[in-house]
Amino acid sequence: MLKGRRLERARLERLLAHAREGRSAALVVRGEAGIGKSALLDDLASAAQEMQVLRGVGIETEAELPFSGLHLLLHPFVDRLDALPEQQAGAMRSVFRLAQTPVPDPFLIGAATLTLLSDLAEQWPLVCLIDDAQWLDQASSDALLFAARRLHAEPIVMVFAVRDTAQPFPTPGIEVMQLEGLDRASALEVLAQCAPKLTDPVRDRLLEEAGGNPLALIELARVPQDAPGPLRITGRIQDAFRAQLEELPAPTRLLLLLAAANGTSDLGVVLRAGKNLGVSPVDLGQAEKARLVVTSEEGIRFRHPLIRSAVYQGAPHYQRIAVHQALAAALSPAEDDDRRTWHRAAAATGPDESVAADLERTAERARNRGGSVAVALAYERAARLSTDQDGKARRIVRAARSAYDAGRPDWATRLASEAAALTDRPDVAAEAIYVRAQVAYESTSPAADAALALQAATLITQSRPERALSMLTEAVWAARDACAHDLLSRAVAELETVPLPAGAALRPVAAALIGYGRLAAGDPGAAVGPMRALVEAARAGTVEGFVERVIAGFMGLLTGDEEAAVEVLESLVADVRAAGSLGWLSYALEPLAIGRLLRGDFRDAQSEVAEGILLASDIGMDMQVTVLKAISVWLAAVTGDAARCHALAADVREHAALHPTNAALASWGVGLLDLADGRFEQALDRLEEVCGGPARHDVLIRAVPDQVEAAIRAGRGDVARRHLPRLAAWAEHNVLGKALEARCQAMLADGDEADRHYRAALALVTDRPYEHARTRLLYGEWLRRKRRRSEARTTLAQADDTFTRLGATRWAERARAELAVLGDRPSARALADDPLQRLTPQELQIVRLAAAGHSNREIAARLYLSPRTVGHHLYRAYPKIGVTRRTELAKLVSVDVLTS
DSSP: OOOSOHHHHHHHHHHHHHHHTTOOEEEEEEEOTTSSHHHHHHHHHHHOTTSEEEEEEOOGGGTTSTTHHHHHHHGGGGGGGGGSOHHHHHHHHHHTTSOOOOOSOTHHHHHHHHHHHHHHTTTSOEEEEEESGGGSOHHHHHHHHHHHHTOOSSSEEEEEEEEOOSSOOOOTTSEEEEOOOOOHHHHHHHHHHHOTTOOHHHHHHHHHHHTTOHHHHHHHTTSOOSSOOOSSHHHHHHHHHHHHHHTSOHHHHHHHHHHHHHOSOOHHHHHHHHHHTTOOGGGGHHHHHTTSEEEETTEEEESSHHHHHHHHHHSOHHHHHHHHHHHHHHSOTTTSHHHHHHHHHHHOOSOOHHHHHHHHHHHHHHHHHTOHHHHHHHHHHHHHTOSSHHHHHHHHHHHHHHHHHTTOHHHHHHHHHHHHHHOOOHHHHHHHHHHHHHHHHHHTOHHHHHHHHHHHHHHHTTTSHHHHHHHHHHHHHHHHHHTOHHHHHHHHHHHTTOOOOTTOTTHHHHHHHHHHHHHHTTOHHHHHHHHHHHHHHHHTTOOOSHHHHHHHHHHHHHTTOHHHHHHHHHHHHHHHHHHTOHHHHHHHHHHHHHHHHHHTOHHHHHHHHHHHHHHHHHTTOHHHHHHHHHHHHHHHHHHTOHHHHHHHHHHHHTTTTTOHHHHHHHHHHHHHHHHHTTOHHHHHHHHHHHHTSTTTTTGGGGGHHHHHHHHHHTTOHHHHTTTHHHHHHHHTTOHHHHHHHHHHHHHHOOHHHHHHHHHHHHHHTTTOHHHHHHHHHHHHHHHHHTTOHHHHHHHHHHHHHHHHHHTOHHHHHHHHHHHHHTTOOOOOOOGGGSGGGGSOHHHHHHHHHHHTTOOHHHHHHHHTOOHHHHHHHHHHHHHHHTOSSGGGHHHHHHHHHHHO
16 A cells, blocks of 8 residues: 655645546656555556546657557557547557658657647546656657647656656756655555564664665565665666576566566566576566566566666676577567667677668658657667778768757767768768758857758768758858858858759749848849749749758748748648648748738738747757747737736847747837837837848838837937938838838928828838838828818727728827827727737637638647637637637638738
């Protein structure tokens, strides 16, 4: 019976109660070895009456086998895969080796895990218990933690038991319960039960040394106490287990070593290997009698993982080699090729090209299943067993690439540096430098990324032009983020030397990047043509590749054609969702949200930013979270959420030195808030920083009219024209630019000239409601000052109406303030007149998809949620928007779309 732990058990039982009520919960139970984590999980399983219980465990020796932990947990339910969305079902079949199709994105497995667990909980609440989670293979832990973070309205409890080890096991986004030692009374109960005849001095010493660790109390009580042991509890416990092992016959110890090295509970494999080493099933008897292992129909398992460690670590090296050789011989090459290969690798005593080649094949199978850590481990071990230097370098750089893909930057950098030092081959050296470049983006700065990517590209510009173009694309875009204009110029110059053949699919990409370099240098005339050509090619479907299509979308934004950009990016996001490429989605949502923002579709932009931040947070893309927060600053400003605007801006500015482009976008948002609220001096300071800063030729060119307005309102006519020449040069090449320039000229003019410029600006932006309303507001204010009251009233009312429909709260308030000066007393439109504004961004996204006819299951697959969570959001949304049935959504949402 579990001793003590009253508070901990009560907390876990509350999770069960929540699940029975249809509420999800996830918890990490942390603590040192032997502290009672497994006992708590056993107790929780016993308390889960009328609930389904799934048990999983991480196994230290299986870290190199991708999805081995997930397979152990969910393989009994392969018959349910057909019910999953198509992409998720295909990914899970690949994980369970039921199909050979590559997994398009490893994070798709997390979404599939979430859906499968949700399906299993349809009939009965579900308790999912993962012991020794610190030893899960990376692919399994990523999938399970992703699912745990996205639990919401399902009757599911997930509990992970994690041992505190030197290698941390992060579980961001999940609550943690730290287990400490038992109190003295509970510790005495444990000793009284397992060793009732201890003398008082021995008992007191055990209590002091065990520190309340239950396993230490039990195991140390079984061994002589005449000599002090090592200070660390884990060491003391393992010493106790080693003492028990030394009392066993040699054949029994050999069978235990086979079981420890095997890594699975498959007793058949252990016994087949044992037969070749001269031991038999009878030799297990002594180990079972000593309660070191338990055998059953399900196989063989150690009573505690520390016993496995003690067995394996205590064996001489020669014996471990023999055991791994025997296990390799006992495994089927057809059914257990990967495990067999790893045993052969463990048995290798020197370079062996045959084993190295098998490990390379193992790595590629792992890649197809989406297990990047397993790929890196296999390639690194293959490199160590390689017989020639170039082969070793080639395999190490592939390991480095996979380590980077797995989100292990330190490991990737170490491997990449080693590979570069091993060979003079330009292609291998270039790949090694390129890995270091991509790591540098977050670990050092985008400028460091750009410099290294440029260095890598120059090694292979002539020999591998298409690969060099990929590296130069990285260099250009990282230099853009860093506003590193010198690096950008050098990358563009190198791009001009890349010998792409005539008609090559990537030529428009190279030309557009060169064009962007011209734009950043202040020459839009030379830039716009090739940049727009890439946008049109993407619209026509002749541009392939995710990165190339994202760049095409950005080119549309940079040249003032957000309509084309949004079209390109909407298509890309749809394709990314259809392919299940979850890792790419937040990168595609970023420019799409900017396009919607610039177009005035603030609600959709908020939904996309919210989804992008949630996804990026769930999969550990911290810098992408910051990028999306910069967009949120602007949206919070225009929609009137001042507190959120300032809080988000503070977060983004922490990275201002490394990412000035993002910081400038956030500063524009804060300046916009100050401008709308009438703090003109503060607005001017902020907008001067934006319009005169290093990102001034980017999307931020559109902040110039705000700077002009702030300068005029602050009485600083001397700085109002400062940035107009740049805006005018950009405006020569797009209609929007001409409209913004006309608005600026109107603010700077008077009399008939001002009137003419305002009317011209309005005529040019009829298809851009936000910009049209901004111009109407300024024109209405000007008309009021000119005592043209009737025209002013009409113009300001139209601006108010548009701002209100768009959700641009601050600007609507300013328009109503102007109307009040004219004697009107307008009030804010009631929420009942615009019910969709009551919804959260995610609720709005789900409502719109439901209105379009998508089922909960289809929406869940699209948004990487569970169907039950989708239903929960709809249930919460209906009363907010005044509907009772799904069929009522279509009319409500279609009206919203038409009027906004």
